[in-house]
Amino acid sequence: MRDKIIADMILEGASIFCGEKLPKDYDFVAVKGNRIIATGYEAQKANYIGEDTRVLKLDKENLIVPGLHDNHIHLIQAGMLDKYADLSTAPSQEEAAKTIAEFAKTIPDETWVMGFGWSRMSWEDKSLPTKESLDRYIADRPVFLLDSELHGAWVNTKALEICGIDENTQDPPFGEIAKDDQGKPSGYLYETALCLVGEKALDFDDRLVEDLIDRYSRNAIKWGITSISDMTPYLGLDLAYEETYYRMDREGKLKIRINAARNLFEDIDKFNAVRAKAEASGTGMYRVPYMKQFVDGVIANYTALLLDDYCDRPGDKGSSLLDLDKLKEAVEIAHENNVSVRLHGCGEGAVQAALDAYEHAILKAGRTEARHQIEHIESIDPSDIVRFGAMDVIASVQPEHIISGIPSFADNCYPELLGEERCRYTWPFKTLRESGAVLAGGSDAPVVEGDPFYGIYCGMVREHPDGTPEGGWNPQEKLTAEELLVSYTYGAAYAERRERELGTLEIGKLADIAVLDRNILAADPESIKETKVLYTIVDGKIVYEG
Template sequence: MINYADTIIHGASFFPGLDLPEDYDYMALKDSRILSMGKGQCWKEYRKPDTQVLEFTKEQLVVPGFHDSHLHLLMSALNYHYVDLFNVRSEEEAAASVAKFAEDHPDDDWIIGLNWYHIDWDRKELPTKKSLDAYLPDRPVFLINTEVHGAWVNSKALEVCGIDDSTPDPESGEIVRDENGEATGYLNETAMGLGAVVALTFDIAKEKELVSLALERYASFGVTSIQDLRPELGYDLGQYETYYQMAQEDKLKVRIHSAANLMDPMDEVIAQREKYNGDLFQIALLKQYMDGVPTTHTAMSLEPYVDAPDLKVEPLGDIEKMKKQIERAHRNGLSVKVHCCGDGAVHQTLDLYENVIEKYGQTAS
């Protein structure tokens, strides 16, 4: 009995994978799985009256779907609506671009921007709230740098977020201040979270809108699945319920393997994993940060920084708690990703992994 195909792709060039034949003429699919690949006219054996036949040419290539193993989904999605500062070359040019975006979007509660990088500016200095205040004194502004390890904000944003000159620095973060102790408008590492929990908190409807824009873009490049690393510095970005509802509504064009926060109570993580465990969306791993980035001297290096030889960089989190959480994750079959930028952070993290393997053995995965 012939197993008929739902769809047949005919005439294209095919790349099934390394060390596999590539001289195929067709691919027959059933229930979204490959039924057969072959040459010549054999494809006609799998055709029935309602089979969809897609005709291609040898100049068109069919490849397996791509999997992006490190992506911040909602953070990425912000790029498709808010102001992109990647190409600006000065603080003033960035502030003017933000002001133009604000003028064009009068109904946005927050003016959000991304991808500024003072290292690429003519003056390689961190920006301050003053340049933003000159254009936007009455609307809160939250601008995320390219590294996503710092945010530049105006005075209104500091006010809305309850940050003033007396606000203490969070653990592993810094509210940068001038020589008089006044907050300059730059929030470093986990201090970003003090603003992000307000500026980047969206309702489910808005998250769906943003995520849809991003997934449309990913799918256009052949990305079929992603690992979404939700935990950011001092906050988690993206609601599980958003992805779950989109999956239920058949609006996910890409499979999402989402990361929970390594430092969350493990019982809660396991309960969430059981609840959100579908084909298109599931909680599949845990994530946290060991260090920051070299440009702001927060990456943990084995050797001193050349321009800051006396600086001692500490881990961004509680190492003992991280150690215990990795052990709990390992025992519950959850993989763990840890952000490491400096070689010192890599050593520290490998020690934690080695500890858990020595205690409980290597997992099958």
């Protein structure tokens, strides 16, 4: 007779979502060590309970789900959002400047004053911000403020001086230093130009990097997030800080699984060495499974690559942020080395270029173990939708982007910039899913805070905070709560080639589990965005109790 297996932990009494196409009527989940050893019915539960088994007794209105995976964040910047100033609610340039000045008083011993989230599109005066508006409040310390898209930076005169940026400084490739009427830097930096200041402002030591990782991780576990995909290449900056991750992994300090993306243009031998070192660095909580790059910028800044002109700028289709021929070469090298690639593509031209690069690699080297992704897909040519399923390209989607942090649809710039026909294919989640694409859900934190339940809500209703447009923007693209939950669990696990270990609640899989205070699969959408997490379990250990 087989020996009785005693669980370390039993979760019982709640509703249970094991995963799409799996049983939905189980009564318990049993965990031993870092693995799920049983899921089943009440009559079977006693077989796994021993003297030392911890039994979490839950209510039927609670919901047990696989641990959530945020498939696209910028971890260091997300930690910075927790540490530095949040400017997302500032109603004007002047108020944002006042807010950052008040914040600066709270960090008197730090050289750089930093903040996030300002959006001129939500200001009554939508003019680009200037250094003078910051200089009036902070003239003696450098200021570096990233916009809500993370594709532009607002700086003061001191920051420009420290970084040696003046009227003679040349624009970097795929970036622009905005100039005033006298040809001097105005204080706004587009795309890769922000790196001219960012390379100094974001040059952090090991102690600060650990603090930023901890800050984000503490927030993540309260949202039931057990894994994240960290997009470390940032418009020419390297924010990998891998030595800190190696150390924290060895010391058992990582609270969640971290999957880091490296620069696509990095030498493949160097990448493989970093990947191997990560695998040997400690507990396995830190991995380096993919490479990443930006094909374009963002639609709101006219830096996204379109196939046709911006409606309000005849002759301007935007541009790529890299050489598309070199992109194809780099993707081919990664693909033939079984390395998954992740390409940022917001405009339909960038999405098409990314698909073309993947198709080129597949035609040259055949199918490999690589699972490539396109990030964001804010707009897409309808002819390209079926290519995702045909090539097994994963759609890395962030539902909160639908509302773009803008309170009302009346302030949404996309209809004006893209026009009615293209707007029909903005964030086409349902169409992509029905065409055979795997959707992997994420947030793009700190572009947004990173609460996955608010993301699920946005993907269901597709409305701005004021409830506009009535019925949702492109309501035909709404997804159900279950479809969205799958994107944050199985879809994201599939994207990192770990669906045999993670993403569903099944015997033998790693015990990454979240317990929610309500059954979001049966709840009203308005209720879903208020979801709280009761327990977050990572690798069989309770790391958060709400």
